[in-house]
Amino acid sequence: MNLRSSWVTETGQTREDTRLTQTGVTTMTNPVQVRSGVLPGSYGGQYRLSGFWTFGSAAMSVTVSEGRAVIQGEISQGVFPVTLPASEVVTFAPGNATYSRIDLLVLRVYDKLYDGGTRTEATIEIIQGAAEQSPKVPVVPPRCLPLYEVTVPAGASAGNGGIPWASSLKDLRTPVVALGGILPVEGAVLPGAYPGQYQDAGGALQRWDGGAWVSYPSALGSIIPNSASSTPASYTGQYRDSTSGRLQRWDGTTWVPVVAGPYFVDNRDYGDTTSTAYTSTLAGRITNPLTLNFVAPPSRAVVISFGAKLRSTSPDFYAYMALKLTQGATVISDLEDDYATVVASKHMVSASSTYRQSGLTAGATYTLTAFFRISATTPALTGGFDNTFIKVDPLP
Structure with missing residues (x-):
């Protein structure tokens, strides 16, 4: 039988059983799998996403801050929770003499039962890209959660100033929350998993209607505030407070003043x-x-x-x-x-x-x-x- 359970059998519970039956920190993508991502939160509640925040700390090195994340494996493999309880320093290889390259800083899980190798561990590592005239982002291996893209210029090394961190780091982190929680959107906007799921898009609370994220004011029939006036209309008859201070109504094609004139x-x-x-x-x-x-x-x-x-x-x-x-x-x-x-x-x-x-x-x-x-x-x-x-x- 393929049905898996946790803490039922007296003996024989496998690591797969445990991973497959976790129902805690998971943002679903389908009935079995979850989204890989970083748990939100910050010291003092000032930021949406602080876990695994990375900054340049030396010419060729970055410091990866502490954090927690989940990484989805294959559908039968389950989800891997990972935690970095203290910051860690990671060093990049010197740049190519002629061309720049793009490296990926990732969280990666090795599972010898699926990899066919000898390792069974979670690591923070660098996937090095190819040095080319037009460098490309390297392919992401299975059970990998990208954290940052890092552009390594040609000739970069500890002896000549290293990597310009202010312009070379591209944040790829995306958050996940507990099942049913409101997801704070950072990075790519991904489809919802079920009608009624909510996300905080920064300027507006949105609900997944089965095919698109719909701004919460439209679901209530209330007026979209001018702070979210760029939010697309959802239905004819919807109202918004425009940035010019005039109440407007969506006529099915465009926003028009509710009271025209004088x-x-x-x-x-x-x-x-x-x-x-x-x-x-x-x-x-x-x-x-x-x-x-x-x-x-x-x-x-x-x-x-x-x-x-x-x-x-x-x-x-x-x-x-x-x-x-x-x-x-x-x-x-x-x-x-x-x-x-x-x-x-x-x-x-x-x-x-x-x-x-x-x-x-x-x-x-x-x-x-x-x-x-x-x-x-x-x-x-x-x-x-x-x-x-x-x-x-x-x-x-």
Whole structure:
């Protein structure tokens, strides 16, 4: 029978039995095997991962700090727990005269029952790479947990300054935690083993949904904080606090403001017209017409304000400014004197109008265009307009 157990049989419990039935410090990768890695933790709780931290302590030597780890063997071999109770110094071979190389600093387990050799022990050792013009990382043997990549420059030796540790050490350590524990992510982000597994990705708590790591705020339906605003959206309707301080909603394609607007456009150039019919072009202006696009909010209603400094050349006649509302080629609200801003004065007078526009289609884009006219052409009259503006405020 292949079923293994610990502390049941009176005699004959093997080392394999013990390794295969451990259920302590293990982050599962499948129903039988676990992830190889380093146990998290640090003195004083300041760092996520201090076990086996390595630093250059001499020209060609590093000091490997104390730590605990687990190393998964073959599926029938089980997992090997290892502990370094005190720091250890490891020395690298001198560099090649011509080319640099990449070495691996690893934790390695030898098991003669599987290796076919004579050793049965756990070691800290260096797997030396080949010196080449474009050096490659050496192949990792079985039952090996890489800790660091170390680039050894050409000609590096104790006599000429050794290895530049600040730039040569690449941390490869990854953490593991007890079954069911929240995994602190360091290094590569690996797939989860079961739906409902959690990991701390630094900026966000994430849950494995069976195919991807999903940020925890989305699972709750709460608002993603701006500290994690780079987190990808998980569903249409999700909200986040953007780095600009605006509340946004994921529409299935992009993040859009929850409350759009306000929308505003103005033209501070003076312009005039002698037309008694509404025209969108004013003489003397560089830019014509004055238009404003806006997106209708979920309430389907907005407040529209518009105005200008107006005058007519006679106080007995009127200068008009009115708006036309369109959606594409469709006119939604046409020009009407009753809703225009009107002034009868030969002096410039500031005037504006405000009204509510309802019945819009939520999410549709509309355009407001300003039109102008004078009430009569006899005698020769001119309507003057300056500081014209249009403003749209979406209603909640």
